[in-house]
Amino acid sequence: MTSMTVVYVKETGHAIGALVTVPVAVPALPPQLVLDVAITSGGPALAFPAAQLLTAVVDAEFDDPLAVFGWRVTSLTGPDGTSRPVLSRLVSDVTVAEVGSKIEITVPRMGSAGVVEQPRYEVRARSGLITDGVVRIPADKPSGKATATGTFPAETLIVLVAGYLPQAVQGPNP
Structure with a gap:
């Protein structure tokens, strides 16, 4: 150590x-x-x-x-x-995608079924934090989804979800 x-x-x-x-x-x-x-x-x-x-x-x-x-x-x-x-x-199973003017974040369950999981997320650009929130994974589902909204620049964005490796996504084109 x-x-x-x-x-x-x-x-x-x-x-x-x-x-x-x-x-x-x-x-x-x-x-x-x-x-x-x-x-x-x-x-x-x-x-x-x-x-x-x-x-x-x-x-x-x-x-x-x-x-x-x-x-x-x-x-x-x-x-x-x-x-x-x-x-x-960190684990690597987060999926992020640009959907219109939003960023869709899909996160698999990390623990056992029967418990609601709510990992925090942040969407960042070169200039800093754009938006943040929580991905809610219902107790009876294998994954959860969040839709991040904000004014996203047309550049590579990085999505951080607690417990998962950072993921890159291209910001929407104006």
Whole structure:
């Protein structure tokens, strides 16, 4: 295990950067900071303002900080009730498509049937967050669908869904 300081998206947990050198205390991100990070291979660099990010020190199964893009930060609660941040591997089954002026997001169930799942999503462009919401997966269904609306630029958009690898979709043409 390698100790790392990870920077991640507050709403979805997606890791967007990591350092192997771990400070004694996790530094707060300066409020004026905006990180431009390409989180998909060949994808656009996305703007992440500090207000949309958090940091955590975690134990990683890997040594290379660049491997962090396939993971998200979640929390694990111990028997004593205290929680600590941990890395969870992202899965790749999200489908995104441009449908007219909207983005359709289809997400498969991650856990067992009988429980409603509601993973958060974000749609981002180079300039930053465009819209966000929740994909509702009914207890009796294998997947759920959300339709994201907003003013989408005619460029590659990145869709983040909590627990799933980021997906690229072309924004609608005007």
